[in-house]
Amino acid sequence: MLSITDLTVSYGPVEALNGVTISVPRGEITAVIGANGAGKSTLMRTLAGLVTPTAGQATLDGEVITRKSPEDIVRMGVALVPEGRSTIPELTVEENLRLGGLWRAKSDRRAAQAEVFDLFPVLAERQRMRADTLSGGERQQLAIGRALMSNPKCLLLDEPSLGLAPLIVTQILHLVRRLADETRIAVLLVEQNAVTALRMADTGVVLNLGRIVQTGPASEIASDEKLRHAYLGY
Amino acid sequence: MTSLLRFPGGRLVGHAAFVIIIWFLIMRLNDSVDPLANYYIALVAMYATAMFGMVILVGLSGQVSLGNGALMAVGGYVFAVTSLHWQTVPILGVPWNGWWSMAFAAVGGIVVGLLIGGIAARLRGPYLAGLTLGLAVGVPAIANRFPELLGGESGLMITVPYPDGGYAPVEEEVFVDGTVEGQSGDASSVAVPSAEATVSPDDMLTLDNFPAADASAAAPSVDASVSPDDMLTLDNFPAADASAAAPSVDASSGDLGATDLSGAGDLIDAGFIIERWQAGLAITVACIAAFIALNLVRGRQGRVWRAVRDDSIAAAVSGISPAKAKVSAFAVSSLFAALAGAVFAQILSYVGPGAFGLGLSLSLLVGVVLGGRSSLLGAVIGGLLLVWLPEFVLSLAERGGWEDQITNNAPNLIYGLLVVLVVLLAPGGIVGSVQLLISKVTRRAPKGV
Amino acid sequence: MTSFIDYLIGGVSNGAVIALMAIALVLIWRATRVVNFAQVGQAMFTTFVALTVQTVTGSWVLALAVAMVAGAILGVIVQFLVLRPMRRADTSGAIIATFGVLIALQAAVGMIWGGDAQAYPQPFDNAGIVAFGRIWPISVYDLVVIGVTILLVVALSLLFTRTSIGLAMRASAFNPEVARLSGVRVSRVLTFGWALAGVVGAVAGVLVAPSSTVSPTTFDILLVFAFTAAVIGGLDSLVGAVALGVFAGLVISLVSGLSNSGNAPVVALILLALSLITKPDGVFGHHKARAV
Numbered sequence A: 001m002l003s004i005t006d007l008t009v010s011y012g013p014v015e016a017l018n019g020v021t022i023s024v025p026r027g028e029i030t031a032v033i034g035a036n037g038a039g040k041s042t043l044m045r046t047l048a049g050l051v052t053p054t055a056g057q058a059t060l061d062g063e064v065i066t067r068k069s070p071e072d073i074v075r076m077g078v079a080l081v082p083e084g085r086s087t088i089p090e091l092t093v094e095e096n097l098r099l100g101g102l103w104r105a106k107s108d109r110r111a112a113q114a115e116v117f118d119l120f121p122v123l124a125e126r127q128r129m130r131a132d133t134l135s136g137g138e139r140q141q142l143a144i145g146r147a148l149m150s151n152p153k154c155l156l157l158d159e160p161s162l163g164l165a166p167l168i169v170t171q172i173l174h175l176v177r178r179l180a181d182e183t184r185i186a187v188l189l190v191e192q193n194a195v196t197a198l199r200m201a202d203t204g205v206v207l208n209l210g211r212i213v214q215t216g217p218a219s220e221i222a223s224d225e226k227l228r229h230a231y232l233g234y
Numbered sequence B: 001m002t003s004l005l006r007f008p009g010g011r012l013v014g015h016a017a018f019v020i021i022i023w024f025l026i027m028r029l030n031d032s033v034d035p036l037a038n039y040y041i042a043l044v045a046m047y048a049t050a051m052f053g054m055v056i057l058v059g060l061s062g063q064v065s066l067g068n069g070a071l072m073a074v075g076g077y078v079f080a081v082t083s084l085h086w087q088t089v090p091i092l093g094v095p096w097n098g099w100w101s102m103a104f105a106a107v108g109g110i111v112v113g114l115l116i117g118g119i120a121a122r123l124r125g126p127y128l129a130g131l132t133l134g135l136a137v138g139v140p141a142i143a144n145r146f147p148e149l150l151g152g153e154s155g156l157m158i159t160v161p162y163p164d165g166g167y168a169p170v171e172e173e174v175f176v177d178g179t180v181e182g183q184s185g186d187a188s189s190v191a192v193p194s195a196e197a198t199v200s201p202d203d204m205l206t207l208d209n210f211p212a213a214d215a216s217a218a219a220p221s222v223d224a225s226v227s228p229d230d231m232l233t234l235d236n237f238p239a240a241d242a243s244a245a246a247p248s249v250d251a252s253s254g255d256l257g258a259t260d261l262s263g264a265g266d267l268i269d270a271g272f273i274i275e276r277w278q279a280g281l282a283i284t285v286a287c288i289a290a291f292i293a294l295n296l297v298r299g300r301q302g303r304v305w306r307a308v309r310d311d312s313i314a315a316a317v318s319g320i321s322p323a324k325a326k327v328s329a330f331a332v333s334s335l336f337a338a339l340a341g342a343v344f345a346q347i348l349s350y351v352g353p354g355a356f357g358l359g360l361s362l363s364l365l366v367g368v369v370l371g372g373r374s375s376l377l378g379a380v381i382g383g384l385l386l387v388w389l390p391e392f393v394l395s396l397a398e399r400g401g402w403e404d405q406i407t408n409n410a411p412n413l414i415y416g417l418l419v420v421l422v423v424l425l426a427p428g429g430i431v432g433s434v435q436l437l438i439s440k441v442t443r444r445a446p447k448g449v
Numbered sequence C: 001m002t003s004f005i006d007y008l009i010g011g012v013s014n015g016a017v018i019a020l021m022a023i024a025l026v027l028i029w030r031a032t033r034v035v036n037f038a039q040v041g042q043a044m045f046t047t048f049v050a051l052t053v054q055t056v057t058g059s060w061v062l063a064l065a066v067a068m069v070a071g072a073i074l075g076v077i078v079q080f081l082v083l084r085p086m087r088r089a090d091t092s093g094a095i096i097a098t099f100g101v102l103i104a105l106q107a108a109v110g111m112i113w114g115g116d117a118q119a120y121p122q123p124f125d126n127a128g129i130v131a132f133g134r135i136w137p138i139s140v141y142d143l144v145v146i147g148v149t150i151l152l153v154v155a156l157s158l159l160f161t162r163t164s165i166g167l168a169m170r171a172s173a174f175n176p177e178v179a180r181l182s183g184v185r186v187s188r189v190l191t192f193g194w195a196l197a198g199v200v201g202a203v204a205g206v207l208v209a210p211s212s213t214v215s216p217t218t219f220d221i222l223l224v225f226a227f228t229a230a231v232i233g234g235l236d237s238l239v240g241a242v243a244l245g246v247f248a249g250l251v252i253s254l255v256s257g258l259s260n261s262g263n264a265p266v267v268a269l270i271l272l273a274l275s276l277i278t279k280p281d282g283v284f285g286h287h288k289a290r291a292v
């Protein structure tokens, strides 16, 4: 389980996160939703070690992960799929995947790759092609696959829906749901697109200007009209 | 610099007054020192002129150039060729004189600068640096291509323009007895100031050592390293004989303070000191360049250059043409380089590929980085440093009894290390660091009051 | 006609050396987005180290090996010096720093080994091979140079395509953030790249030395040729560096043979300017100007 306690991040004078506390249990999807600039990416990047928090901490199964390097955090079991297509277009599909588990023993890597191909069969078909020949949805699957190659206990997904057709978003989130159910992985999902995200998630967290304004079961948050109007803008 | 000089009135008038005062003071200084010091002053002024251009190009417009030595070569060669071939041709009724040649050198510099700037404006940092590196190596080699006109490897001797406007041909025999220093192969490739380094180990000659030279010949051409320029070094140096203290030629004359004036011989008796005249010329040109540079740097054009350097996309959005800005920076810096090259040619009474090689370009870069990449004052300080450091090292070497091998290379080692240190720790160079210090002190002061 | 072909054949081994130096530049450019103008200074230094080793032990192979190790170490040191301005996004500063290192290294070479050109002992037969009733413009030594270059290029391409460190190097070059998120220790990988470039440059230096002389500035011209080759090749492309390096060698050999060697830098300058005018990103550059 990933526990985030009182996490505060500032970029110089700008406070991007302020006292954020969230817990993400294994086998569940926790969706953080919020408008542009709410601090969602900042939260994810901090958890992955790309940004150093000014206060607070996060632990994975009791081990502190904050203020460590991204390289170490991956090894501890937290993998981030960053915003945008986080694949390397110049590399082939197979190389992108291999990259994700480069630090692991070869046999572990093989097993992980088989699991990824099992989850995303299209990647197996496209193995030898360069990543920039893939469609947007396939590339997002590759990005998630790359993260899964490290066999994470906790998966961080930053706006996987960005720039994808709604149908494809639903497909991908279904796969993520299956992943959480089957592998008991903890998933922290960040979305602006609240409807789809909350439909798949177990828990919803509403973030606004760096502060949490509401936490609760996803279905409750989805049906809270006041919340929607105030923070999600629809 | 900018914070030190703020004139309330018209900027142009202010700059003019400032430059004229400086000119006057330095000319006075120039008249009161011995020929060796005149020679140093001339070199500093020549470097400063070229480095005003470097400040604009590297510091303000953010284009790292290694080609300014080559641009100096353009100025030097145009000066040499026009004054050799056209000295009997009057223009607009005015008899040909050194200033005509200077004007041609300036025009040549601008034309070449526009040409190169046109290419350079499209290039990002490392590509530009590489292209200008190619210039630094390639342009002096052009002299080899046209041996009749440009003198080939051994360069051109030029007649020294005397102040009366006429030319007195340099008498060959005066210079023939110049000693050939054995160690000139060691002479630094960057530090040009001292006489022995003037024609530094000829960069072009190394070409002969490149295997392409004779692909089929079995024996490597070792003898190619004995450069004909080694002979020319002193021969062509007009001061070599006039003042016995031709800097750093032989160890005994290194003591700057105690230069023997009588060694200057006949020329002093005649009331005319060639070094003093050369320094006056260099100072005047430097002051003209400084006036132009001040107006550009502190005016609208300076803001345009900085805007393009800091963020060319943002600048383009606000209606500035980054390409135009880059080309104009190149043209101005090329103008200054050409003027400096013409002055350099007159200081040496000689132009040759070795004198304008990669070493010269590198020394300009060193000077401007150490002095302060984006400050005109930094260019002057850089010039001082380029002239002073080798002499300082020499005096240390004499006291410490260093081997020649150490002495000859120490200045460059120091320059190289200093450049790296400055980039790492104080990117603003000497001037930038002092400014930082001043701003820290003055910002703290009001709180205390 | 015979002489034309002879010049071409004779140019191959020069081309091989230029290609190696260009590879060294490309390796670092891909990893760090810096053109390491100090590369020839490093190569000069390691070549003098090799000269010393060879003079003492008489072994060319040992000299080459020691030079390679020295090249790796120097590469790491230079990277350390250039890293800081790069972190500040001071591109000019990084370029200037490499020139500072070049100046300092050349001076250091002059201090330690003297500024005069020295002959580098020829380890193999350097006379033209006699076969089929004529003397060919290529020697056993040229063949060694070409052979070592091919070996190195093959080894490098295997390293990049077949090994984990190779994949890590490519990933770190293309997208360091994703590489880090994948667990790649990017700064170590970059350091490895600088060391590797140092090794390749050192090999180039030792290979070219016997057919020339060595002095602190001998390799300046090699830098220009190698940079020209690397740029026309696209700076990002190892294949381009090799192809254009060899091509540059042939052109220089032709120019030197048919006119005089003093023209070679002018030709390099013209080639460089033409290629930059027509294709500022090189003929092999496979992607558009990446945001630096």
Ligand SMILES: Nc1ncnc2c1ncn2[C@@H]1O[C@H](COP(=O)(O)OP(=O)(O)OP(=O)(O)O)[C@@H](O)[C@H]1O
Binding pocket: A011, A014, A015, A016, A034, A035, A036, A037, A038, A039, A040, A041, A042, A043, A083, A192
């Ligand atoms: N590197 C940075 N430096 C300074 N401020 C930053 C930086 N990154 C983000 N910010 C600021 O922090 C705040 C939160 O940004 P963040 O990217 O985390 O928002 P977000 O919720 O992911 O937005 P979006 O939905 O657009 O992705 C914003 O005000 C943003 O301007």
Ligand SMILES: [Mg+2]
Binding pocket: A040, A041, A042, A083, A159
């Ligand atoms: Mg975001």
